[in-house]
Amino acid sequence: AQRVTQPEKLLSVFKGAPVELKCNYSYSGSPELFWYVQYSRQRLQLLLRHISRESIKGFTADLNKGETSFHLKKPFAQEEDSAMYYCALSGNYGGATNKLIFGTGTLLAVQP
């Protein structure tokens, strides 16, 4: 079954510390993976997509097919990074394309 797992509900770090938000997935085909972010009182917005191999706001994520992981990393956390982060998987399910399956989310709290 298709599934996205984010094992940590809360990750608390100090400003300037490295951050790694974990995401593992289960999918039988070739997945497309995304990280979405939701800042306080704002809508969900796309942060990264694995096919772009880009760095946004200092965040990167590499798809590791062997470990079925797509962890989100940032070398030096900033207070403004505090938000809820969702890992999501896109694929073909039940005859429909491009549906997103979301993980349960990780709340990142960056302490001053």
Place this chain on the structure above:
Amino acid sequence: GAVVSQHPSWVICKSGTSVKIECRSLDFQATTMFWYRQFPKQSLMLMATSNEGSKATYEQGVEKDKFLINHASLTLSTLTVTSAHPEDSSFYICSASRQAARPEQYFGPGTRLTVT
């Protein structure tokens, strides 16, 4: 670009009444729109997928007669919660994708529904 709006942002209704929520793509044509439900401190649960001019595809366990979805144009989809009950109280979020070949979804701000 890729802005999605929802109206209303919040609504309170009495048990037994129906409520309609609108989702609009403001600056692009959406080939597909999605409706999600989010309970407090939980993730988004996909309710249904809709393509313009065709019937919505509902996820398992979602009552299609209770949650009516209409996708009349490439920029508008509506979700009607019929005969609402307190257990339908939730945060409803829509999203839209631009092209069938691109899976990125752009999210609306959500609608808080409270059924008394």
